[in-house]
Amino acid sequence: MDLNPVIIAIPIFFGLMSLEMVYEFITKKKTYRLNDAITNLNLGALNQVTGIFTKVVTVGIYTFLFEYIAIVELPQNWISFIALFILYDLCFYWSHRMAHQISLFWGGHVVHHQSEDFNLSVALRQSSTAFIWSMPFYLPLAVLGFQPVQFVLVAGFNLLYQFWIHTEHIDKIGWLEKILNTPSHHRVHHGRDPKYIDKNYAGVFIIWDKIFGTFQEEQERPTYGITKSLNSWNPVYANFAHYIDLFKYTRQSRSWEDTKNMLFKHPGWLPDYLGGEQKPGTVTVSFEKYNADVSFLWAKVYIFIQFIFAMVVTAFFLFNFSDFSMPEKGCFAAWIIYSSVMFGLLFESHSKWLTFFEVVRLMCIPVGIWYIYYGI
Numbered sequence: 198m199d200l201n202p203v204i205i206a207i208p209i210f211f212g213l214m215s216l217e218m219v220y221e222f223i224t225k226k227k228t229y230r231l232n233d234a235i236t237n238l239n240l241g242a243l244n245q246v247t248g249i250f251t252k253v254v255t256v257g258i259y260t261f262l263f264e265y266i267a268i269v270e271l272p273q274n275w276i277s278f279i280a281l282f283i284l285y286d287l288c289f290y291w292s293h294r295m296a297h298q299i300s301l302f303w304g305g306h307v308v309h310h311q312s313e314d315f316n317l318s319v320a321l322r323q324s325s326t327a328f329i330w331s332m333p334f335y336l337p338l339a340v341l342g343f344q345p346v347q348f349v350l351v352a353g354f355n356l357l358y359q360f361w362i363h364t365e366h367i368d369k370i371g372w373l374e375k376i377l378n379t380p381s382h383h384r385v386h387h388g389r390d391p392k393y394i395d396k397n398y399a400g401v402f403i404i405w406d407k408i409f410g411t412f413q414e415e416q417e418r419p420t421y422g423i424t425k426s427l428n429s430w431n432p433v434y435a436n437f438a439h440y441i442d443l444f445k446y447t448r449q450s451r452s453w454e455d456t457k458n459m460l461f462k463h464p465g466w467l468p469d470y471l472g473g474e475q476k477p478g479t480v481t482v483s484f485e486k487y488n489a490d491v492s493f494l495w496a497k498v499y500i501f502i503q504f505i506f507a508m509v510v511t512a513f514f515l516f517n518f519s520d521f522s523m524p525e526k527g528c529f530a531a532w533i534i535y536s537s538v539m540f541g542l543l544f545e546s547h548s549k550w551l552t553f554f555e556v557v558r559l560m561c562i563p564v565g566i567w568y569i570y571y572g573i
Contacts, residue, residue, distance in 0.1 A: 202353030204245065204515050210360065211508075214317045220366060228316040228365050231497060232430055232490050232544045235504050237312055239432040239537035241321030242511045246530050248328075249518055255332050259348060262339035271342040278351070281343045283402070285335070285351045290405040292334035293398040302330040303464040304439040311435055313422035313486040315387055320363035325436050358401050359383075365418070378403045381415045388419025391477050420484060424465075424477040428487045430541035433534065439464075446471060489545045500543050506562075507536040532561055 221227055263270075271277045296306035305327035312319045338348060361367075362383040369381045378399040386397040396413035399405050406412035427435055443459065446467060450456040455468045465475035491497055514521075514529045521529065539558055542551055 202350065202357055206357055206360075207512055207515070210317070210321060213360075217317050217364065217366065226366070228314055229318070230314060230486075230488065231501065232488070233312055233314050234316070234318040235500070235540055235544075236430045236432060236435070237318040237322040238504075238508065239540060240308055240325075240435060241323055242508065242533060243325050243432055243436070243537060244321075244323035245515055246511065246533050247325040249515075249526065250530075251325075251328055255328055256345060256349060258332065259336065259339045260345045262336055263342070263345055266340055267342040268340060269342040271344065273344050273347050277343065278347060281338065281347055281351045282354070284338060284341075284343075285348075285355055286399070286401045287405060288334045288338065289355060289400040290398050290409070292331040293400070294409075294411065295334070296327070296330060297395050297398070298463050299330075299461055300439075300443065300464045300466065301460045304437075304443065305330045307423060307439045307464075308435050310387060310423050311427045313426070315363060315365055315384060315419075315421045317360065317363050319387070320360040326440075355400050363387075369415075374403070376402060376404060382406075384419055385413050385415045387421050389422050389424055389477065390419050390480055393419050394424075394477055420480040422486075424475075426487055428489075430489065430544045432537045432541060434541075491544060491546055496543070500540055503536070504540055507533065507540075510565075528565070532558070532565065535561075 218229060221229065293306070296302045305324050308324035308327075309319075309322055312322055335348070335352075339345070359378070362378055362380045364380050365384065367380040370379055373379065374381065378397070378401055382397045382399065382403050385393045388394070393413060396411055397403065397406050398411055403412065427438055429435065429438070446459055447456050449471060450459065451468070451470065458466055458468070465477075467473055467475060491500070510529075511533050514526075514533070518526060518529075535558055539551075539555055542548060543555070
């Protein structure tokens with residue numbers, strides 16, 4: 198079983214989302230849409246599933262630096278834990294800030310901002326490629342001598358804290374607003390309104406934004422999402438959409454300098470011959486959320502039931518992945534990814550081949566159950 202706090206907290210996440218939805222039913226304030234929420238959770242599942250394979254690299258690099266380059270080996274106690282918690286959040290601030298200000302890095306973070314809703318499910322909408330660009334920002338902690346096990350725990354707790362701030366149902370909370378990142382501060386961060394873009398990068402402590410000049414108080418409620426809407430429920434496409442755009446543009450580049458600028462300047466930078474800098478425009482009253490959806494209630498019920506089953510399989514895999522061989526892990530991961538894509542395509546309903554591919558997905562289920570319980 199994985200001791201990652203995020204995986205252990207999965208039942209709590211779903212419990213709190215259920216409470217939020219019950220609260221919305223009572224108050225008649227609606228922030229959830231089935232198609233968007235399922236896509237958010239599918240992206241969270243993909244993040245955790247792919248993380249099983251990528252953490253071997255990221256934690257391995259951190260451990261190597263700790264063992265061979267660390268200035269000192271710090272003891273694991275409450276003092277070092279608090280120090281690491283604060284320093285980790287500072288590293289998170291700069292990693293997060295650069296993910297918004299460097300186009301290539303934005304490709305690994307944009308996933309979290311694609312939802313045009315704001316609720317607890319958005320907290321779980323995470324990228325499967327962000328680790329590539331974020332990991333270097335945390336490596337100084339290894340050089341300072343913080344233990345790898347402690348690093349993994351602190352990283353998990355930092356992410357856990359950020360779950361509760363993804364809600365519209367908690368207003369400002371007094372003096373804590375001066376120190377901590379709160380739902381009010383984080384709603385600003387998810388806004389696509391020009392005055393809210395690139396503000397409030399904090400993970401836990403909002404003081405970093407106040408120190409480094411990126412703080413913005415919440416005024417009117419933001420319009421959520423990104424300036425170029427994704428317009429898809431496909432979680433795999435969501436992970437690669439920005440990279441695909443970058444690839445298209447860099448192929449048309451007329452110089453290495455322009456290519457470098459498109460990759461490493463802020464998102465939206467383009468040379469004049471490709472249209473010039475793409476600046477965010479004012480959100481108009483005509484703005485409509487992407488809402489491709491199936492027409493029939495029975496179809497929504499079917500997708501929801503299949504999604505719940507897929508989440509049960511995903512949770513089973515995440516809690517027991519160390520018991521499986523690498524080929525078995527690959528089969529689990531492939532089916533989970535396949536299922537998440539199918540749910541998105543079923544909502545969009547744009548292919549006559551969907552029935553065939555869904556039947557193939559369903560046929561894998563009894564085979565997998567037979568293998569788990571009886572072997573082959």
